Amino acid sequence: MSKVTLAKALNAGLRKAMDNDPKVLVMGEDVGKLGGVFRITDGLQKDFGEDRVIDSPLAESGIIGTAVGLAMRGYRPVCEIQFDGFVYPAYDQIVSQVAKLHFRTHGKVKMPMVIRIPYGGGIGAVEHHSESPEAQFAHTPGLKVVTCSNPVDGYFMIQQAIASDDPVIFLEPKRQYHADKAELDESATPLPLHASRVAKAGSEVTLIGYGPTVKTCLQAAEAAAGEGRSVEVIDLRTLSPLDLGPTFDSVRRTGRAVVVHEAHTNLGMGAEISARITEQCFYSLEAPVLRVGGFDTPYPPARIEEEYLPDLDRVLDAVDRSLAF
């Protein structure tokens, strides 16, 4: 047992997956010698060689398109997109090929591909380096979409994603890469990949977060506890398929729900979660599901990103508003 960051945990998880299965390949821009701009693939090329850790030409559609062919030849490519905002040149290959080949062929072609995307804001970066594209992928049938909020999940989920025979968009909250360390017991039995979990139990309001906002939600729950309010926190982990069982259970108890994400509020995950909670828990709701998200503007310049991102205060404000209904 040792304490590791999310970055190290992901690196260890990738290494384990490559050790276990010679068909696993890592590919992307600067993933080789440099180990990726966030060092998530650090040392892998040295140990597994250039054939398995592939520096690609600078072309995202090329990365994903060739990964499709590699998968058809029996490989399991793990593609890195350098930053969230650079996934769009590959969007066509992802939504029209990766997502559809299994369906098109009635399962004769499988797409065991993982597309790793460092995502989200809060790192003081320039444009296109702080986006949250999850809703667009979750809206696309044929893709699975997951995100981890902590090192332990990072370690296990990346391996589960690689083991999956379906294509998985694997969203890594880049702000958390080097933020907090956690004890990692590699022998523990992980939750299934497509399961959400109660991160903190509570009884008055259900706070639903994922990826980078889980930490904010937990802090909010703590702050609320200080004021005598009991808040339950759900870490969604899987965005497609959604596992809302624990959320429904929770809302049926609390009657109130607040969804928190960095992506634009309009048509973000919060919209879907709100719609489903309302469909499934209509008679339990004491208040409409509230949403705390990025505003419906492009991601702003770094000097004001902290105002843009859902923070502790905005989450608490929403909790208060929910309770006030």
Next chain:
Amino acid sequence: MSKVTLAKALNAGLRKAMDNDPKVLVMGEDVGKLGGVFRITDGLQKDFGEDRVIDSPLAESGIIGTAVGLAMRGYRPVCEIQFDGFVYPAYDQIVSQVAKLHFRTHGKVKMPMVIRIPYGGGIGAVEHHSESPEAQFAHTPGLKVVTCSNPVDGYFMIQQAIASDDPVIFLEPKRQYHADKAELDESATPLPLHASRVAKAGSEVTLIGYGPTVKTCLQAAEAAAGEGRSVEVIDLRTLSPLDLGPTFDSVRRTGRAVVVHEAHTNLGMGAEISARITEQCFYSLEAPVLRVGGFDTPYPPARIEEEYLPDLDRVLDAVDRSLAF
């Protein structure tokens, strides 16, 4: 006054816009001599020349990317994407450039561009020819997204979209191109571009549709009327910004709402509309907002698309379920 199809109305609207403003250009694949595969640009190249009606090389990113440059030089490009499923190669230029240039430059660069997309299913086509990509664009700040459901709206809305200094994704329900004719009074005063409208008044359930589903909703309202049920139908027309004023008014009266679209239900427009109705009309709701959409599978082969698409029966079923709450 004459009776025209949607296809003819759009053609007339384009022609009018080109007549009025020499900066308006039409560009895309096969828009010239052929007049587009749906003939929406029929005859325009003959009358306005190859410099204003531009057949492009076969590359969607190229079409939109060069249109950005043309807009920066003072032109107003109207780009045709041949079919919905072929917009994705241009997705990066649309979401990272077209949508963001105004924001990036604090308004110093305007993007008066229209991206016309024949969309939706029901025409018996092969893969990628029946998609409904509206939610992805509506989720993107900086874009405006509209869709017409009838020839009169087609005629006026295309001109309003071209006149707009913001980029407009203009979704044309291709199934309706040649379906129904309507009287077109070119001298009438149109609704503003970003306004929804009550397509049929009613009192018991609010049915919300747009583009190709408005017709289905109106038929459902009629069928329901036959069974003594009064259904109000809203034609949204504008998907971003959403104009939900008329919807909220309606739901405050009816207490029940059903949203109908062809796009996948998960994270489709219905999710956002449900979330907003619940937020704004919480105490008026007698039932959760229900959604009738495409299923969360890729668009199916043509022989079963009628089962996939929300049809009269599925809409009526949802109306019944809403009333049963």
Next chain:
Amino acid sequence: MSLVDPARAGESFIQLLTPEGERVTHPDYAFDVGTADEAEVIRGFYRDMVLTRRIDVEATALQRHGELGIWTQLLGQEAAQIGCGRALRPHDYVFPTYREHGVAYCRGLDPLHILSLFRGVDQGAWDPNAHNFANYTIVIGAQTLHATGYAMGVQRDGAVGTGDPDRDTSVVAFFGDGASSQGDVNESFIFAASYNAPVVFFCQNNQWAISEPIERQSRIPLYQRANGFGFPGVRVDGNDVLAVHAVTQAALQYTREGNGPMLVEAYTYRMGAHTTTDDPTRYRMSEEVEYWKLRDPIARVKAYLVRQGLADQAWFDEVEREADEIGARLRDGCRALPDPNPLSIFDQVYAEQTTELADQRDGFAAYLESFEGAR
């Protein structure tokens, strides 16, 4: 900025059989059938082309009769497809567009699979590994990257440059003249060149991308595109099955040996409409079509076989009879294709079904049953 007609201009236009059916030689490429009987092979090509054309004609007719939603005719491109298809070895792998019915035929794919797609019964759901023939790809150019990635896999499997003919493998990426403008196609050139991957980029330049002439896509002959990426490109008379075979064979060998990719431009002509919904009279002159009719890929082989006395009327009749048989089989088979079960779509999205989708399926099944009950 207009293209010189290479059929007249010559340079890098490889031809081994003239439109009149005369054999000619080329310094770099020879028609080589190894130990096989040459006349037998050429008769085989003729038969392949006639049967392919018949499949195409039947499918076009089926579309006219409402049995198919649409059909992508290959009329005029038989030599390009058969010449290439017959140069392949079984363990080579093909990534087609949506028009390679002739290649599919060479690979042994039942044409009913293709009709199934265009009828809207499925989306072309054949097993690509059954014949090393990938599924049709409709988004222009996307498959060229798939081919390149597949070839990168071939490299990783050590199946290139070993000298063992049963092991060394090449991958063929088909695309059209219009497709050459797509970012994906150019990126596939870059990846293949960068990794030295064994890909033959096989471009059927049929002069048109729907209504747009080749001049809109390129101001120079397309085979020269390869120059910009550092690998060889050649232009072959795409209506000459012998030349296409010879050039493809050479290209396959070049790539199998580990020299990296190669581009073959088969200069041909789309004699029919783009698809059955297209109306080419809106954008091209009938003289052009007439000009190309004189270059018909099948006629010249027939002329050759007749003049050389390599086949008699009985033999030609037998091929026609075979074609009739195929036609009948397709007509019956097409009409007999069962419509899919709407519920099946829910099961085909993922390898590992999700609870969400299973629930959606159950909900829809119950909904459908409610009608059964009502009846």
Next chain:
Amino acid sequence: MSLVDPARAGESFIQLLTPEGERVTHPDYAFDVGTADEAEVIRGFYRDMVLTRRIDVEATALQRHGELGIWTQLLGQEAAQIGCGRALRPHDYVFPTYREHGVAYCRGLDPLHILSLFRGVDQGAWDPNAHNFANYTIVIGAQTLHATGYAMGVQRDGAVGTGDPDRDTSVVAFFGDGASSQGDVNESFIFAASYNAPVVFFCQNNQWAISEPIERQSRIPLYQRANGFGFPGVRVDGNDVLAVHAVTQAALQYTREGNGPMLVEAYTYRMGAHTTTDDPTRYRMSEEVEYWKLRDPIARVKAYLVRQGLADQAWFDEVEREADEIGARLRDGCRALPDPNPLSIFDQVYAEQTTELADQRDGFAAYLESFEGAR
């Protein structure tokens, strides 16, 4: 498959001033300043390069002091940028990447605009029409299509091929060696060639795309990419400001006259890190950097000026003084840049504000005020 070092190999590597500061001639390209005083012009280039380098050094230091979030250093690329920038006419139009600080300087853009971007105050919000210098583009390659479209607009305005030097306009698209792999860049070649648009594609091949060497992107010299698209490409010594100027001038003229696009590859070297967050010791050898230090673009001009007696120490000192002044101005100016008002973002999304967004703004304003009240 390794690139020959063209600095040694010569072919199509245009050089007019050697690293040692000797003038040499080239059969096709001459340094031509028209009626101006040549020495004056070269001194001007020297000054431009020194000041540009100083801007870059100051910005790097500001980043180290936490005043900028990140900085994209141009160290080593001064000659490529000044040589090109000074060949432009005012009505030409430039589409930069994120590293063309030297070109920005030539166009008259206040460097504080650029610092503003990298400080995170805005996203590079300058008015592109103020200096015919478009906004920095961070998504690799995207701007090459914008440049091509802009040039298509120039054509439609009749501002090409008229022979009137005050009217004929060219558009310069900057991009890097890495960018050459992007679909967008290749599509821009296709569109520009197809429409004969007046674009100079100006590639600064600085040998690296972050950690990836040029060999990953191309197996042949990059300027030859143009061959595949049917327009001319040349490679110039990108560390030789005279050669870059001469070649760019010729390329601009070629495009202005209506001959269509042209590719210029400025063969140079990124002497610093990719950005201030990059650590190049992880992926490249210090010998390589040493090798290129001997080819420093500024040192060779200084050697030339000194040896030819075209500038004395007092003059060099004066340039240094100017650089110091700029440095001081940047340091003060950067720290003084006001943080944006968070509420401003809601007003910048659309030309015509939406009710939705105005409501969102009001809601957020009220929320912020609730804290004001609470204090």
